[in-house]
Every structure is written in structure tokens, then in C-alpha cells.
Amino acid sequence: GAVVSQHPSRVICKSGTSVKIECRSLDFQATTMFWYRQFPKQSLMLMATSNEGSKATYEQGVEKDKFLINHASLTLSTLTVTSAHPEDSSFYICSAETGTIYNEQFFGPGTRLTVL
Amino acid sequence: GQNIDQPTEMTATEGAIVQINCTYQTSGFNGLFWYQQHAGEAPTFLSYNVLDGLEEKGRFSSFLSRSKGYSYLLLKELQMKDSASYLCAVRPYYNQGGKLIFGQGTELSVKP
Numbered sequence: 001g002a003v004v005s006q007h008p009s010r011v012i013c014k015s016g017t018s019v020k021i022e023c024r025s026l027d028f029q030a031t032t033m034f035w036y037r038q039f040p041k042q043s044l045m046l047m048a049t050s051n052e053g054s055k056a057t058y059e060q061g062v063e064k065d066k067f068l069i070n071h072a073s074l075t076l077s078t079l080t081v082t083s084a085h086p087e088d089s090s091f092y093i094c095s096a097e098t099g100t101i102y103n104e105q106f107f108g109p110g111t112r113l114t115v116l
Numbered sequence: 117g118q119n120i121d122q123p124t125e126m127t128a129t130e131g132a133i134v135q136i137n138c139t140y141q142t143s144g145f146n147g148l149f150w151y152q153q154h155a156g157e158a159p160t161f162l163s164y165n166v167l168d169g170l171e172e173k174g175r176f177s178s179f180l181s182r183s184k185g186y187s188y189l190l191l192k193e194l195q196m197k198d199s200a201s202y203l204c205a206v207r208p209y210y211n212q213g214g215k216l217i218f219g220q221g222t223e224l225s226v227k228p
Binding site: 004032034041042043044045046049091093097102103104105106107108109110112 | 147149151156157158159160161164203214215216217218219220221223
């Protein structure tokens with residue numbers, strides 16, 4: 001089946017630093033990947049749609065200069081949280097479309113970001 | 117706007133059957149997904165409906181009525197490991213990269 005990996009799985013950083021999260025589709029090519037954030041006991045909130053070779057499409061209310069997305073290849077998308085602050089602490093999850101009959105999204109294992 | 121509603125919490129007994137409902141009002145419709153998510157883990161795909169009716173997959177079944185904007189996930193022969201959050205998600209459009217709009221999730225607790 002389709003496998004999506006994320007790295008790192010957990011990161012703790014100081015306020016003001018930048019953090020990069022990688023999302024990889026391991027056994028398939030993903031033209032489109034998605035980035036979500038999830039707060040405790042809440043559902044997934046779509047942040048942006050990442051398209052290979054073009055600019056990401058951000059959801060309303062998501063600062064594109066703060067959450068930089070780069071989809072440089074068909075198997076890799078990165079999310080960089082710039083100048084992180086404690087309110088950015090969250091669970092960040094990426095997903096990739098499989099291109100199968102349902103075109104369902106397969107999710108990475110998530111990255112727990114804690115900003116001190 | 118886009119709106120997807122699910123009950124916040126449900127409790128059921130091991131071995132029983134439980135139905136988790138989902139209602140949606142979206143600007144378009146190109147399929148409804150159910151995902152299971154255990155705490156601290158990524159969601160895993162359970163089912164997909166795009167036409168009206170019931171889709172059965174082992175202990176899990178999912179139903180869709182597009183005219184009513186309604187779906188349910190049916191879990192049979194509940195096991196303790198089924199305790200998780202169940203997310204209903206709608207894909208409003210196909211030409212927007214297939215993005216999904218998620219409901220708030222239903223936290224299911226299975227008791228012995």
C-alpha cells in the first residue's frame with residue numbers, strides 16, 4: 001500500500017527559530033500533497049495544498065510567509081515554520097493523493113512541534 | 117461555506133454495533149471519506165462513498181445519501197482496539213487538488 005513518511009516525528013525548539021518538516025511518498029509519486037495541523041482533541045485543519053513544481057495554495061487565514069511550503073519533487077514536500085512561537089505548537093500532518101480509483105489521501109505519521 | 121457535523125463522543129460495548137452519523141453542507145460534492153485516527157497517530161483510510169448506498173468492508177460499512185447530505189459509518193462486532201476517533205471528510209471539488217474538508221471527529225470509546 002501507499003506509504004507516506006514524515007521527518008522529524010517530534011521536535012522541540014526555542015521561540016524565534018525556524019523548523020523544517022519533510023513529507024515523503026515512499027512508494028508512489030504524488031503530484032499533490034496536503035499539510036494539516038491538528039490541535040488536541042480537534043480535527044484536522046487544512047493549511048495548504050502543495051503542488052509539485054508550482055506555488056502552494058494556502059487556506060484562508062494561513063500566513064504563507066510564516067508557513068513556507070516547497071514541493072520540489074514528486075516524492076517530497078517540505079513545510080518550514082519560520083520564527084516559530086509557542087502558539088505554533090501543534091501536530092502537523094501531511095498527506096498525499098494516491099491517484100488510485102478513490103484518489104484517497106494517505107497520511108504521514110505526523111510531527112509533534114513544541115515551541116518553548 | 118463548508119460545514120460537516122458529527123457527534124463529539126460515543127460509547128459502546130465490546131461485541132456490539134455502533135453507528136456514527138455525519139451530515140454535511142458543502143459547496144460541491146465529489147466523495148465522502150471515513151478515516152480512523154488513534155491518539156497521536158495519523159488517520160488511516162476506512163471507506164469511500166460517492167454514490168448513494170451502502171459500501172461494506174468487513175466489519176465496517178459506510179452509507180451515503182447525497183440528497184440528504186448524510187452518511188454513517190457502521191462498526192460491527194466491536195473490539196477494544198476500535199476505540200479511536202472517526203473522521204468524516206468531504207471532497208467538495210475534484211479540480212482543487214482533491215482537498216478534503218474534515219468534520220470535528222467522533223471519539224468512540226469501546227467498553228468491555
